Amino acid sequence: xxxxxxxxxxxxxxxxxxxxxxxxxxxxxxxxxxxxxxxxxxxxxxxxxxxxxxxxxxxxxxxxxxxxxxxxxxxxxxxxxxxxxxxxxxxxxxxxxxxxxxxxx
Amino acid sequence: xxxxxxxxxxxxxxxxxxxxxxxxxxxxxxxxxxxxxxxxxxxxxxxxxxxxxxxxxxxxxxxxxxxxxxxxxxxxxxxxxxxxxxxxxxxxxxxxxxxxxxxxxxxxxxxxxxxxxxxxxxxxxxxxxxxxxxxxxxxxxxxxxxxxxxxxxxxxxxxxxxxxxxxxxx
Numbered sequence: 064x065x066x067x068x069x070x071x072x073x074x075x076x077x078x079x080x081x082x083x084x085x086x087x088x089x090x091x092x093x094x095x096x097x098x099x100x101x102x103x104x105x106x107x108x109x110x111x112x113x114x115x116x117x118x119x120x121x122x123x124x125x126x127x128x129x130x131x132x133x134x135x136x137x138x139x140x141x142x143x144x145x146x147x148x149x150x151x152x153x154x155x156x157x158x159x160x161x162x163x164x165x166x167x168x
Numbered sequence: 169x170x171x172x173x174x175x176x177x178x179x180x181x182x183x184x185x186x187x188x189x190x191x192x193x194x195x196x197x198x199x200x201x202x203x204x205x206x207x208x209x210x211x212x213x214x215x216x217x218x219x220x221x222x223x224x225x226x227x228x229x230x231x232x233x234x235x236x237x238x239x240x241x242x243x244x245x246x247x248x249x250x251x252x253x254x255x256x257x258x259x260x261x262x263x264x265x266x267x268x269x270x271x272x273x274x275x276x277x278x279x280x281x282x283x284x285x286x287x288x289x290x291x292x293x294x295x296x297x298x299x300x301x302x303x304x305x306x307x308x309x310x311x312x313x314x315x316x317x318x319x320x321x322x323x324x325x326x327x328x329x330x331x332x333x334x335x336x337x338x
Binding site: 074075078081082085086088089092093095097098100101102104105108112115116118119122123124125126127128130131132134135136137138139140141142143145146147148149150152158 | 173174177180181184185187188193196197200203204207210211214215216218219222226227230231234235238239241242293297298300301302306309313316317319320321323324325326327328
């Protein structure tokens with residue numbers, strides 16, 4: 064038990080950091096709003112993974128509780144974000160984020 | 169068991185890398201679903217089966233379906249049929265299918281070889297423990313989450329509604 068219990072911590076946190084970095088790169092490079100939203104989802108998921116890994120390391124339920132909160136946050140964020148995408152497409156007829164460089168109320 | 173973790177991690181990273189490089193939104197969504205399933209398998213390996221189930225149901229199920237609906241709503245016009253014809257070619261499905269089959273093989277191995285009992289002895293955090301903590305010390309957080317979801321619903325409805333002619337002319 065002691066040999067395997069300490070293993071998932073470092074590797075799990077490393078995986079979470081890797082996924083978060085990939086999401087950040089995706090958010091920075093892509094200009095399509097749908098892909099930027101997907102990258103934000105990847106980053107939120109990676110943060111949740113880090114919480115669950117830490118919770119599993121000490122056998123506490125707090126990490127999973129935090130993951131549930133992140134899940135609720137992601138659901139609310141994605142619903143608002145996708146409504147904004149629909150609105151954006153109706154306004155500009157494209158999904159390029161640079162098209163919104165000028166806002167006029 | 170460590171090998172299972174590494175394989176699932178590799179599948180997750182590979183599919184996430186594919187998500188941020190695909191040009192087609194539906195292809196990226198397929199890879200994103202595989203990535204979320206890989207993370208769910210890792211949750212299961214870490215001794216958190218409840219969160220793994222929630223990851224599959226809410227993230228890979230509900231949120232990805234929302235994305236899919238919006239992508240489908242945005243693709244309009246006669247070019248859509250041509251796009252669909254190109255999407256339906258079997259070559260497109262091989263990437264996500266191979267990655268998902270790797271995850272399925274891990275699951276079959278887990279349940280087939282009786283390794284599940286071995287996992288439960290590592291750091292088990294069962295759903296009862298989670299819900300006791302969630303509705304005990306974190307009750308205020310649950311209330312805050314509910315207060316976040318209601319404005320989310322109202323905001324999504326308000327932003328996504330069709331404009332009336334009077335509003336569109338102003």
